[in-house]
Amino acid sequence: MRPVVALLLSASLALAACQREERDTRPQSALGSGEQPIPVTTLEPGGQRPSPADNKAASFEANAFHLSEGKRLFGWFNCSGCHANGGGGMGPALMDEKWIYGSSMESIHATIRDGRPNGMPSFRDKIPDDQIWELAAFVRSLSGNAPSSAAPSRNDDMMVHPSENRMPDAATLGKSP
Amino acid sequence: MxxxxxxxxxxxxxxxxxxxxxxxxxxxxxxxxxxxxxxxxxxxxxxxxAPAISPPATAAPPDDGQWTMPAKNYASTRYSELAEINEGNVKNLQVAFTFSTGVNKGQEAAPLVIGNTMYIVTPFPNIVYALDLSKPGAPMKWKYEPNPEPAAQGVACCDVVTRGAAFADGRVFFNTLDGHTIALDANSGQPIWNAHIANINIGETITMAPLVVKGKVLVGNSGGEMGVRGWVKALDAGDGHVVWTAYNTGPDKEVLIGPDFKPHYDMDKGKDLGVTTWPPEAWKIGGGNMWGWISYDPDLNLIFHGTGNPGPWNPDLRPGDNKWTSGIFARDADTGAAKWFYQWTPHDLHDYDGINEQVLLDMNWQGKPRKVLVRPERNGYLYVLDRTTGEVLSAKPYGPVNSSKGVDLKTGRLIENPDKLTGTGKVVRDICPTASGLKDWQPSAFSPKTGLLYIPHNNLCMDEEGVEVNYIAGTPYVGMNVRMIPGPGGNRGAFTAWDIAAEKPAWSLKENFPVWSGAVVTAGDVVFYGTMEGWFKAVSAKTGDLLWQFKTSSGIIGQPITYRGPDGHQYVAILSGVGGWAGAIVSGDLDPRDATAALGFVNVMKDLKNTTTAGGTLYVFRLP
Structure with a gap:
């Protein structure tokens, strides 16, 4: 049975490849991209090991399209219901300089995908993986961690805070270090 | 008379x-x-x-010096007959003892005192402590840790609070955030039963204090911001099994509407209004939760409870009156069968939950003795209802209101202000009161000596913008950007003494922050309440003059109580610890740069972080 399925699958993939040029929109399976061993602490007995960076992080971060998509999805998946427009509510604030589970793209992606024990739900089977990366990129931009050239511009609606591309860096609150 | x-x-x-x-x-x-x-x-x-206005004797028996339920009695007067502490000597109050709850979240609960023991329940993780009042310093007698599911914190709107426990027949009953009702042996702290009645994976939590009536523990669910269908359940006090469940939306059968249901107004009459006043299926995720207060009239054998806001907040997704949300039910205390219903806010536009306290009183109304129910409602009106029929006798604003233009006493219907209609893609400004209401859950107190209702409340207005929202079970279902601002005068809170007979305030005190604490009034003509700065205040019940105040370690949003200690003297107790919706900016460490944080409340509480810090301490006071 299994070889037949594999054959069918490869045939369909081959057909798809014939029809259009190669695109990078869904490079991996839509739901879940392998496990990433992202430590949620900087305390590692024996000294810090280099974190294996996910190559997806770089391709989504600082990308204007992905950031604006992330902003749209932030409302559509009700992230804003708990985290408001970054200031928080039922969930913690995302626009401040405090990161409970790490500030890296990989950590934020893992938080959205797998959830966290004190109330963050796991969206593993609800949000396609690439869209989780888009959300992670937008979450970082909320605290000024995205180049202003790429971060989304002002809202069409009630101005609740400066637009993401004008948000001062949370760590320095806009002051030069 | x-x-x-x-x-x-x-x-x-x-x-x-x-x-x-x-x-x-x-x-x-x-x-x-x-x-x-x-x-x-x-x-x-x-x-x-004799007092012109007084609670029915069966619902408010003579004071025994104990405090067995948060509302003091079934009439919910929060009035104590103790008078050792009075207007003249209250200025001498001093701390008798303190106790740290070990939890720095919003402390909305009322302590209970039964015999020589005080019981307190903390916010999540809902630890119950028993303190021995007969020994110096009130040492801990026992504690019980229910270990609720930590994930419940993620579906609790507006901080992880609880509003207290209830005592009956040697047992302490309380609810956990993750949806359990638990009965403990009051002497030993050992659990007797544990009923899991709410599901956090669809956004249900429990924050209310239970009420025990005739061997049944009454509990409702929270989740009006998560698309949760509201209900009230009666659990058997003996073993915790569910005796009846009354939903607040849906078919009559599930709402427990039967042949005995006789609403006073035409707008509440008809078959299956809990279905037909919604778009198809919307009632299944329509809110109407019950997380506030229940009163009980033993003479009529009726319980009275409100229903929360409809979901989502954005009204465009739910055209219709959205029965039976934002209203009040009278139900048979044994079966839960509905007797009458009145809708404070049909097709709510502004998150006006209808779950505030109802004070049961007997009084002359326009020359006739009436059994009334007094409700300072979130939509800004002080309602006086005939509690036998649900007829509205009076509905006067007790603060600034512009979201509506009054209540039509013929039809019973709230008159909407067409200038303040919210909807998708539209910003409506300066709506008063806010989503948190002219008054939220914080319960008022009534003194038969003065005939005044002492109302702790807010003075806030807001901008609202409806936005698109998707229903995903277990996530918020709100669809509204909100930004709150101080109300007229700039004081964000007030403490108002309302003359029920005259239908107007006797006096009102301005407070800088919303008064998010409850109140208690005594036969010594002293009223106690707390402020979000952390002041615990005693004012004259007659004039409102400040008689005494004490600065506690954190902002106060709890419910004061007063009791007679084992030494025969009067004590006053309050939990200090800021939080709740109003104080979420501190207890949840929210960012004031986002005007919509905490559903818009952060915008008007930006300075709270510079005023107080999170805490969780019990303070008990006595005369020297």
């Missing part, structure tokens, strides 16, 4: 009542009103009559 009430209502001025000390202070005003109110003054010079 009939004549006096009529005249009081006619004259209106507080000095027209029989409160002699207040009258003496205002001799000029007294002279001026003498001409109009002469007959009443003659009446007042006779021996003091």
């Amino acid at each position: 009939k004549q006096a009430t009529q005249l009081a209502a006619f004259c209106g001025d507080p000095v027209c009542t029989d409160r002699a000390p207040a009258s003496r202070k205002h001799f000029g005003v007294l002279t001026a009103t003498l001409l109009v109110c002469a007959p009443l003054l003659t009446a007042a010079s006779q021996p003091p009559p």
Whole structure:
């Protein structure tokens, strides 16, 4: 049975490849991209090991399209219901300089995908993986961690805070270090 | 008596009542009103009559010095007959003992005192402590840790609070955030039963204090911001099994509407209104939760409970009256069968939950003795209802209201203000009161000695913008950007003494922050409440004059109580620890740069972080 399925699958993939040029929109399976061993602490007995960076992080971060998509999805998946427009509510604030589970793209992606024990739900089977990366990129931009050239511009609606591309860096609150 | 009430209502001025000390202070005003109110003054010079307004005796039995339920009694008066602490000596109050709850989240609970023991329940993780009042310093007798599911914190709107426990028949009953109702042996702290009745994966939590009536523990669910269908359940106090469940939306059968249901107004009559006043299926995720207060009238054998806001907040997704949300039910105490219903806010536009306390009183209304129910409602009106029928006798605003233009006493319907209709893609500004209401859950107190209802409340307005929202079970279902601002005058809170007979305030105190604490009033004519700065205050029940205040370690949003200790003396207790929706900016460490944080409340509480810090400490006071 299994070889037949594999054959069918490869045939369909081959057909798809014939029809259009190669695109990078869904490079991996839509739901879940392998496990990433992202430590949620900087305390590692024996000294810090280099974190294996996910190559997806770089391709989504600082990308204007992905950031604006992330902003749209932030409302559509009700992230804003708990985290408001970054200031928080039922969930913690995302626009401040405090990161409970790490500030890296990989950590934020893992938080959205797998959830966290004190109330963050796991969206593993609800949000396609690439869209989780888009959300992670937008979450970082909320605290000024995205180049202003790429971060989304002002809202069409009630101005609740400066637009993401004008948000001062949370760590320095806009002051030069 | 009939004549006096009529005249009081006619004259209106507080000095027209029989409160002699207040009258003496205002001799000029007294002279001026003498001409109009002469007959009443003659009446007042006779021996003091029985209180013109008082709770039914069966719902408010003589004070035994204990505090067995957060509302003090089934009539929910929060009135104590203890009078050792009075207007004259309250200034001498000093700390008897303190106790750290170990939890720095919003402390909304009322302590309970039964015999020589005090019971307190903390916010999540909902630890219950028993303190031995008979020993110096009130040492811990036992504690019980229910270990609720930590994930529940992620579906608890507006901090992880609880509003307290209830005592009956040697047992302490309380609810956990993750949806359990638990009965403990009051002596040992051992669990007797544990009923799992709410599911956090669809957004249900439990934050209310249970009420025990005739061997049943009444509990409702929270989740009006998560698309949760509201219900009230009666659990058997003996073993915790569910005796009945009454939903607040859906088919009549599930709402427990049957042949006995006789609403007073036409708008509440019809078959399956809990289905037909919604778009198809929307009632299944339509809110109407019950997370506030229940009162009970033993004579009528009725319980009274409100229903929360419809979901989502954005009204475009739910055209119709959205029965049975933002209203009040009278139900049979044994079966839960609905007797009547009244909808405070049909098709709610502004998150006006209808779950505030209802104070049960007997009084003369326009010359006739009536059994009434008094409700300071979130939409800004002080309602007086006939609790046998649900008829509205009076609905007067007790603060600034512009979201509606009054209540039509013929149809019972709230008159909407067309300028304040919210919807998708539209920003509507300066709506008063806010989503948190002119008053939220914070319960008021009533004194039969003064005839006044002491109302802790807010003075806030807001901008609202409806936005698109998707229903995903277990996530918020709101669809509204909200930004709150201080109300007229700039004071964000007020403490108002409302003259129920005269339908107007007797006095009102301005507070900088919303008064998010409850109130208690005593036969010593002292009213206690707390502020979000952390002041615990005692004011005169007659005049509102500040008599004493004490600065606690954190902002106060709890419910004060007073009791007679094992030494025979009167004590006053309050939990200090800021949080709740109003204080979420501190307890949840939210970012004030986002005006919509905490559903818009952060915008108006930006300075709270510079005023107080999170805490969780019990303070108990006594005279030296």
